[in-house]
Amino acid sequence: MKLLTRRTLVPASLVLAVVAAFGLYFFQPWKLFTNTTVDESLPTVPSIAAPEQPGTASQSPAAAPEELARGSFISHGHPTSGTARTFRLADGGQILRFEDLKTDEGPDVRVYLSMRSAQEAEDGLGVGAIQLAHLKGNLGNQNYVVPVGTDLSGFKSAVIWCKRFSVSFGAADLVPVQGQ
Template sequence: MAGSFSFLRRHLRLVIATGVLMTAAVVFVLLYFEPQKLVLDDRVDEPPPAAAGTPATVLSQGRVISRGHPGSGTTRVLRLQNGSRVLRLEQLNVENGPDLRVRLTEAGPRASDDSYRHDYVDLGALKGNLGNQNYGVPAGVRLDRFRAVVIWCRRFTYAFAAAPLSVSRQDA
């Protein structure tokens, strides 16, 4: 026992430096990779968008499919009475992860992850990995160009889930 303390006293700087480096490594992993998000859920329950009390027109509807992580739910693109468009995720259930984004992409729902890195419109951060949520589609975006909605991990350039998107040219 005395030998152990003797070693620690002789190598105190090394022991402290090792402790600092290990602590820094743990902090880095928790902040950058965010592994805790794989076990923590964020539930969002936004009501369907409404404009002047009239129902929205459904321009497209698709089922969420699993990509890199399990996923399910429904996507709908709605045109409100005022002409604005909203992407609605309903009963979404995907694994949580770091820096998840909602994208419209020209690549299909089963395309390679590399194809999702180009020709997309980012609708913003995923509000929650569970529930119902709405994302405004910017004016001027031609929806007939896009073939999928993708839940995209921007940090690791990785598709968590996707859904087909099919909007006719006249509705775009």
Template sequence: MKLKSLLMLSLTSLVIVSCAKEVHSTERNIAVKPQENPVVQLAKSPQPNTIKVGNFVSGEHKTQGIAIITKKSGKSFLELDKSFKTSNSGPDLVVILHRSGNVIGSTKPPSYSLKKGDYIVLGRLQKFSGSQTYAIPNNINLADYKSAAIWCRKFNATFGAAKLSNS
């Protein structure tokens, strides 16, 4: 009788340990999955001085990153974040604000050319990648401009644009 009880107890213990090990293994796999498939955040969390923000989409050339309009000390700025990157294959690249909320979709490939009067030039592109800041003239009504874009003035070609939405 004692042997039967001991055998039952051993068998029960073995089953419990096996189940516990299986649960532990499952929990470990769940913990690993988020590391295998990290969630990429497309836009920064808005800062208190952020007015508008948007993600670049490619036009004539691959362009990526985030455009942010901020206000500091009563002045407005367009900032391209550290993830910004565009092609270095164009001459006379400038940063613009555009009236359309869909610059790439409302223009025709391959160059995605722009019409005079639909944009304002903020300045020459400082560098092809990384964070950079452009002052927006005080007389500009930001409500009139719905996108930021990288534009080749010489060939009237839009490299990429970011639709700006209120933060």
């Protein structure tokens, strides 16, 4: 009795190919060997000065963003380090900034603000977490726009979260800076 006949080998090969394609798409194992570096500068917004003469407006140098909170990343499911900082820009906009970020690449990795502490975020984002964007890169300096009208004072941490596998790569407590 021949077990490997053409009648069984062809369908088995097709099933194996479909399973392999799904596994490659879902797990994206090549990301274990790649890095994406992002190096964005801290945004500044020019402020509009009072007109020197009627009918004219002049721009003054860019106003420095106001730092609201900061914290260092702790590792959860993947080694993660760097600093998370929140800023209010001169135009009233707010950003979350990662500096010197180092973490792993992964499939479907996103940036969240959570009302849970960095340590608690390892077990989940919690109620009220907001997604800012997909992680731009696993290395470097990067900025994420916070939605207009968001009160940052209620958020305790910035979290790098793999949505596909519900795993926190790492998180940083957002501690208000002196004078805030």
